[in-house]
Amino acid sequence: MTTAYIHPIHLRWSDEDRNGHVNNSKFMTYTEDARIAWLGRMRAETGGGPGSEGVILASLHCEYKAQVHFAQSKELEVVNTLRRLGSSSVELHQVVRLPGDDGEVVADLITVLVSFDYANGRSAPWGDRQREWLQKFTEHAVESSPA
Amino acid sequence: MTTAYIHPIHLRWSDEDRNGHVNNSKFMTYTEDARIAWLGRMRAETGGGPGSEGVILASLHCEYKAQVHFAQSKELEVVNTLRRLGSSSVELHQVVRLPGDDGEVVADLITVLVSFDYANGRSAPWGDRQREWLQKFTEHAVESSPA
Amino acid sequence: MTTAYIHPIHLRWSDEDRNGHVNNSKFMTYTEDARIAWLGRMRAETGGGPGSEGVILASLHCEYKAQVHFAQSKELEVVNTLRRLGSSSVELHQVVRLPGDDGEVVADLITVLVSFDYANGRSAPWGDRQREWLQKFTEHAVESSPA
Amino acid sequence: MTTAYIHPIHLRWSDEDRNGHVNNSKFMTYTEDARIAWLGRMRAETGGGPGSEGVILASLHCEYKAQVHFAQSKELEVVNTLRRLGSSSVELHQVVRLPGDDGEVVADLITVLVSFDYANGRSAPWGDRQREWLQKFTEHAVESSPA
Numbered sequence: 012m013t014t015a016y017i018h019p020i021h022l023r024w025s026d027e028d029r030n031g032h033v034n035n036s037k038f039m040t041y042t043e044d045a046r047i048a049w050l051g052r053m054r055a056e057t058g059g060g061p062g063s064e065g066v067i068l069a070s071l072h073c074e075y076k077a078q079v080h081f082a083q084s085k086e087l088e089v090v091n092t093l094r095r096l097g098s099s100s101v102e103l104h105q106v107v108r109l110p111g112d113d114g115e116v117v118a119d120l121i122t123v124l125v126s127f128d129y130a131n132g133r134s135a136p137w138g139d140r141q142r143e144w145l146q147k148f149t150e151h152a153v154e155s156s157p158a
Numbered sequence: 159m160t161t162a163y164i165h166p167i168h169l170r171w172s173d174e175d176r177n178g179h180v181n182n183s184k185f186m187t188y189t190e191d192a193r194i195a196w197l198g199r200m201r202a203e204t205g206g207g208p209g210s211e212g213v214i215l216a217s218l219h220c221e222y223k224a225q226v227h228f229a230q231s232k233e234l235e236v237v238n239t240l241r242r243l244g245s246s247s248v249e250l251h252q253v254v255r256l257p258g259d260d261g262e263v264v265a266d267l268i269t270v271l272v273s274f275d276y277a278n279g280r281s282a283p284w285g286d287r288q289r290e291w292l293q294k295f296t297e298h299a300v301e302s303s304p305a
Numbered sequence: 306m307t308t309a310y311i312h313p314i315h316l317r318w319s320d321e322d323r324n325g326h327v328n329n330s331k332f333m334t335y336t337e338d339a340r341i342a343w344l345g346r347m348r349a350e351t352g353g354g355p356g357s358e359g360v361i362l363a364s365l366h367c368e369y370k371a372q373v374h375f376a377q378s379k380e381l382e383v384v385n386t387l388r389r390l391g392s393s394s395v396e397l398h399q400v401v402r403l404p405g406d407d408g409e410v411v412a413d414l415i416t417v418l419v420s421f422d423y424a425n426g427r428s429a430p431w432g433d434r435q436r437e438w439l440q441k442f443t444e445h446a447v448e449s450s451p452a
Numbered sequence: 453m454t455t456a457y458i459h460p461i462h463l464r465w466s467d468e469d470r471n472g473h474v475n476n477s478k479f480m481t482y483t484e485d486a487r488i489a490w491l492g493r494m495r496a497e498t499g500g501g502p503g504s505e506g507v508i509l510a511s512l513h514c515e516y517k518a519q520v521h522f523a524q525s526k527e528l529e530v531v532n533t534l535r536r537l538g539s540s541s542v543e544l545h546q547v548v549r550l551p552g553d554d555g556e557v558v559a560d561l562i563t564v565l566v567s568f569d570y571a572n573g574r575s576a577p578w579g580d581r582q583r584e585w586l587q588k589f590t591e592h593a594v595e596s597s598p599a
Binding site: 328334365 | 516
């Protein structure tokens with residue numbers, strides 16, 4: 012069973028642009044906050060260690076699914092799961108939706124993070140505890156079918 | 159020969175986040191400004207018309223290539239070319255770099271826009287003049303053909 | 306007795322600038338959200354009417370009292386009271402503090418709003434219900450004097 | 453004669469909020485950039501020294517004079533003069549206007565900065581060279597005196 016890390020987002024009036032909907036760049040801020048909370052929880056629960064300190068955003072892909080209006084909802088949530096775990100990287104699936112399991116999906120992102128050792132200027136492999144922790148959030152595209 | 163639409167970006171001190179480099183979400187703002195200037199020029203040079211008014215950002219993909227520091231450069235530029243022209247959509251290639259043809263590439267984006275008719279709530283095919291105008295910016299992956 | 310309108314603020318990681326504290330401009334965003342929520346409640350509770358629709362920010366004064374760090378608190382609150390009620394304007398006192406009655410004050414703002422009639426391009430006097438509603442939030446510098 | 457430090461501002465499309473004009477908080481970003489450029493020039497021209505490194509924004513007062521629309525002007529400028537020079541503080545007058553000496557004033561700010569010694573956690577008096585440099589920008593409320 013997949014565990015998802017769900018992070019609440021509180022809209023601000025000025026998140027909207029002159030088109031009267033939340034500006035496209037705000038979804039990057041929302042998902043950034045979700046990643047930071049998630050990684051903070053990893054550090055807290057794994058006791059830190061290799062590959063758990065500095066993380067760099069390498070790429071992101073965002074599909075905009077629906078407009079978001081401050082007047083309709085003051086909250087969103089980001090549902091985070093792990094799509095692929097590399098030796099020092101991780102590919103996350105970050106779905107932004109209206110609150111609740113039935114909440115409309117408004118944006119669907121894939122973000123790739125690299126664990127980085129700033130002191131030595133190179134990528135830093137995840138430690139065993141971090142790998143174990145992250146894998147709990149693995150997304151199963153196909154859950155398995157009965158024989 | 160490809161014509162690129164080059165749009166200058168002026169950094170702001172607060173574009174940087176607490177990590178001391180330009181925040182990942184700002185590249186969406188930079189490329190948004192480039193698209194708006196480009197589309198404004200299209201409207202001005204084609205006299206408006208079908209498919210030239212409302213445009214929706216459908217998706218974006220961004221590869222972060224290098225950190226940007228306000229203390230090193232106050233300007234960037236976005237080099238825009240057309241990757242694919244659909245009946246009512248367009249796929250743009252937006253390269254963010256330090257100024258000049260030899261400027262280091264700091265982010266590489268693909269953005270998909272859809273021309274939209276808000277009054278009727280559906281996508282709006284580009285007019286002939288718009289298609290002709292946009293095609294001038296077509297990106298040629300292979301610039302020369304063998305003899 | 307003074308009633309204050311208290312509005313919660315949820316910090317975002319990127320509210321901090323490269324100095325590692327919340328950027329000075331964010332306090333304007335926090336207090337804007339508080340004003341919008343407050344005025345929205347006025348409209349809901351008074352049934353709208355004269356002087357309750359369009360409001361313009363005429364001026365603000367902000368005293369920065371303490372740095373705010375995302376790592377220390379994810380929430381702030383804005384305590385709003387009414388300092389002066391004019392015929393078509395209002396002077397608000399907006400105190401930004403850490404949550405709770407004993408929360409440290411981090412910024413202290415005076416903001417002046419003018420009720421505006423956009424259709425006619427001029428200021429719009431508050432209606433009686435709006436005046437009555439706003440006065441409930443009047444700030445009493447001297448709460449009572451000894452007998 | 454007063455020397456003013458004039459700093460150009462390049463608007464961004466998303467500076468506007470859903471009301472279709474530049475959001476009130478952006479004037480803080482514009483004037484911040486002007487201060488940073490001004491102080492950077494002070495450091496460069498005075499060779500650094502006491503009171504020239506860390507500066508804290510203590511307060512600001514902003515009078516909003518006119519709406520700013522991206523569609524009307526892509527540029528503003530901030531005209532900076534010195535209103536009062538304290539031993540370790542400075543009160544600046546920052547006028548935001550459309551470009552040029554005849555440009556309409558859109559916002560008028562007074563900002564108070566304190567030179568700060570972060571290492572020792574206290575305010576840091578300006579050095580002689582910094583005082584001399586800053587005084588060149590002194591604003592003379594009364595330009596001429598009666599005979």
